[in-house]
Amino acid sequence: MADGKNDKLVLERFLPYRLSYLTNIISRKLARLYSEQFDITPHEWKVLANLSRHPNISAAKTGEKTAMDKVAVSRAIKGLCDKGLVHKVFSSEDRRRSVLNLTKKGRDIYHQIEPLVTAYEDRLLSILDKDELVQLDHLLTKLTDQAKS
Amino acid sequence: MADGKNDKLVLERFLPYRLSYLTNIISRKLARLYSEQFDITPHEWKVLANLSRHPNISAAKTGEKTAMDKVAVSRAIKGLCDKGLVHKVFSSEDRRRSVLNLTKKGRDIYHQIEPLVTAYEDRLLSILDKDELVQLDHLLTKLTDQAKS
DNA sequence: TTATTATAGTTACATATGAAACTTATTTCA
DNA sequence: TGAAATAAGTTTCATATGTAACTATAATAA
Numbered sequence: 001m002a003d004g005k006n007d008k009l010v011l012e013r014f015l016p017y018r019l020s021y022l023t024n025i026i027s028r029k030l031a032r033l034y035s036e037q038f039d040i041t042p043h044e045w046k047v048l049a050n051l052s053r054h055p056n057i058s059a060a061k062t063g064e065k066t067a068m069d070k071v072a073v074s075r076a077i078k079g080l081c082d083k084g085l086v087h088k089v090f091s092s093e094d095r096r097r098s099v100l101n102l103t104k105k106g107r108d109i110y111h112q113i114e115p116l117v118t119a120y121e122d123r124l125l126s127i128l129d130k131d132e133l134v135q136l137d138h139l140l141t142k143l144t145d146q147a148k149s
Numbered sequence: 150m151a152d153g154k155n156d157k158l159v160l161e162r163f164l165p166y167r168l169s170y171l172t173n174i175i176s177r178k179l180a181r182l183y184s185e186q187f188d189i190t191p192h193e194w195k196v197l198a199n200l201s202r203h204p205n206i207s208a209a210k211t212g213e214k215t216a217m218d219k220v221a222v223s224r225a226i227k228g229l230c231d232k233g234l235v236h237k238v239f240s241s242e243d244r245r246r247s248v249l250n251l252t253k254k255g256r257d258i259y260h261q262i263e264p265l266v267t268a269y270e271d272r273l274l275s276i277l278d279k280d281e282l283v284q285l286d287h288l289l290t291k292l293t294d295q296a297k298s
Numbered sequence: 299t300t301a302t303t304a305t306a307g308t309t310a311c312a313t314a315t316g317a318a319a320c321t322t323a324t325t326t327c328a
Numbered sequence: 329t330g331a332a333a334t335a336a337g338t339t340t341c342a343t344a345t346g347t348a349a350c351t352a353t354a355a356t357a358a
Binding site: 299300301302303304305306307308309310311312313314315316317318319320321322323324325326327328 | 329330331332333334335336337338339340341342343344345346347348349350351352353354355356357358
């Protein structure tokens with residue numbers, strides 16, 4: 001190959017790095033919205049939010065819904081239970097399976113954090129017009145499908 | 150708010166989570182292209198690729214170019230030096246500053262991995278048409294700017 | 299039955315990561 | 329000059345994460 005430049009990766013244009021750069025910034029800022037103030041980790045917040053929408057589910061189902069692996073879910077639930085935000089019992093029909101629910105305190109904290117988090121998303125998306133929002137949704141769907149295959 | 154559903158986060162539609170889900174899949178698959186075969190970590194690969202394009206630079210400059218923090222850069226360089234892929238000296242003008250370069254072995258390995266990695270990106274992007282590629286670039290740029298602000 | 303396999307969840311271990319402290323070298327400026 | 333401040337890199341420490349092993353329960357099937 002005569003021109004070496006053509007076979008060199010340009011990191012600034014490489015999709016995986018552009019994506020992970022963007023994702024890292026967003027994840028960090030998002031976590032800041034609740035981590036210090038409420039002493040909640042990102043995994044814990046994800047599980048908390050999911051339990052608000054889907055009460056009475058098991059740890060395994062929580063993992064499916066949140067795309068987290070079971071160890072991360074287990075740890076998040078332990079943290080949330082220790083802080084008194086989640087109540088865990090084991091199902092009487094199948095004593096392996098947990099049944100999870102927010103406590104009053106968990107719901108309270110969820111309702112304090114949720115507006116901060118959705119406001120952050122709104123602010124991010126506020127620079128896009130309607131067409132761009134549609135394009136973004138479409139591109140993320142397509143790329144995710146392709147990445148999974 | 151009368152209807153509780155409206156104030157609940159829907160994780161599957163939440164941009165930060167969609168982005169991090171996509172990014173995680175891609176990062177894992179990307180790393181698999183070189184981690185086992187060549188015993189190189191993602192950070193090491195990033196530094197290696199950057200040094201191929203920008204020889205003779207310092208660790209600090211490497212950090213700027215790759216958006217990695219200096220600890221990660223330091224560790225990646227140590228790993229690459231230990232494996233004989235990178236050569237490090239300290240500048241004679243400023244003896245704090247390192248001067249980094251790929252070794253012959255480093256260049257060889259770079260040239261083996263680079264086509265695997267760009268082929269992976271090509272495959273990801275192959276489902277998008279020209280318009281969509283332009284949209285993707287545009288959206289990533291806009292969102293990254295907004296996320297940084 | 300009861301032996302085998304599968305599932306839910308936890309724990310242990312090894313590695314990765316980030317923040318802060320540290321070391322050495324350079325620059326600034328009183 | 330020579331403190332004080334700054335910069336480059338490294339190390340330390342505490343925490344996060346993922347894989348694999350483990351425990352307990354349930355389902356399957358011989």
